[in-house]
Amino acid sequence: MGAPVVLYPGSGGFTMTRSLTLYQVDAFAERAFQGNQACIIPLEAFLPDDVMLAIAAENNVAETAYIVRTGDSRWNLRWFTPAVEVPLCGHATLAAAHVLFAHEGFTGDAIAFDTVKSGCLTVQRRDDGRLAMDFPSAPVSEIEVSDEVAAALGARPVQAWGGIFYAARFETPADVQALAPDLKALKLLGAPGEGWDRGNFGCFAAGGEGVDVTSRFFAPGSGIDEDPATGSWHTMLARIMSERYGLDAITCLQAYPGRGGRIDAALRGDRVSLIGRAVTTVEGRFYL
Structure with missing residues (x-):
């Protein structure tokens, strides 16, 4: 993807500035203002890490993803929160695939994304227009709920698991929707052996309006107070729902206040299929 040099008026006259294509997408959304926002920037080669992090902080959405083409249907992919x-x-990942299908001229049916720590992730375009992502689903193990976690969440879960995140089960969807955690306290806590930084908590209950499970995801440890729609969380949630309730295919509502996202998940051994839609809301240029 080209990154032309342009003339841009600065305080001292005209300065030489690099211009990047940028798309903002609502992922796991049927229309704008739903799901989770992501900025997607196609590149010819990755920028220095500090520059990519600075751009993500400037964008100030949950994630900014950078994609670099390496083959006919293959890209390298990296993700940055503002922190x-x-x-x-x-x-x-869903947003990146949507951009390639909808805006960047890719006409194939499937895309392979090579990542630094999660291996190859594939995204396939379905006949109904939805995108199906193939992701790893790591093992989970049940853990005790500590008094510190209960206090930070503001309510005591009835059950908890450790994995790539801390997962906390509550009795009802209403209990999940009523949560108002102490984010400063939550940021310092986590599950034993948690794969990510501490302070990443998925909270869920079985059931909900037209869905199998209702959840929310708090991520102060990743620089996000609450994430509106979190695919990586659903790789863990799919495994828990399979092991506890015997449901290998689930329809999920992530009940972020005012937005929320719907995700279909199907567990297949050590992999999970995450299915949803995405909508472009912004197309423009980012000037460095």
Whole structure:
């Protein structure tokens, strides 16, 4: 993807500035203002890490994803929150595939994304227009709920698991929707052996309006107070729902206040299929 040099009026006259194509996408959304926002920037080669992190901080959405083409249907992919690079991000992967299909001229049916820590992730375009992502699903193990976690969440879960995140089960969807955690306290806590930085908590309950499970995801440890729609969380949630409830295919609502996202998940051994839609809301240029 080209990054032309342009003339841009600065305070001291005209300065030489680099211009990058940028798309902003609502992922796991049927229309604008739903799901989770991601910025997608196609590149010819990755920029220095500090520059990519600075751009993500400037964009100030949950994730900014950078993609670099390496073959006919293959790209390298990296994800940054406004604070850190993360090893896996579902909604920005969905958004990146949507951009390639809808805006960047890719006419194939499937895309392969090579990532630094999560291996190869594939995204396939379905006949109904939805995108199906193939992701790893790591093992989970049940853990005790500590008093510190209960206090930070503001309510005591009835059950908890450790994995790539801390997963906390509550009795009802209403309990999940009523949560108002102490984010400063939550940022310092996590599950034993958690794969990511501490302070990443998925909270869920079985059931909900027209869905199998309702959840929310708090991520102060990743620089995000609450994430609106989190694909990586659903790789863990799919495994828990399979092991506890015997449901290998689930329809999920991530009940972020005012937005929310719907994600279909199907567990297949050590992999999970995450299915959803995405909508472009902004197309423009980012000037460095």
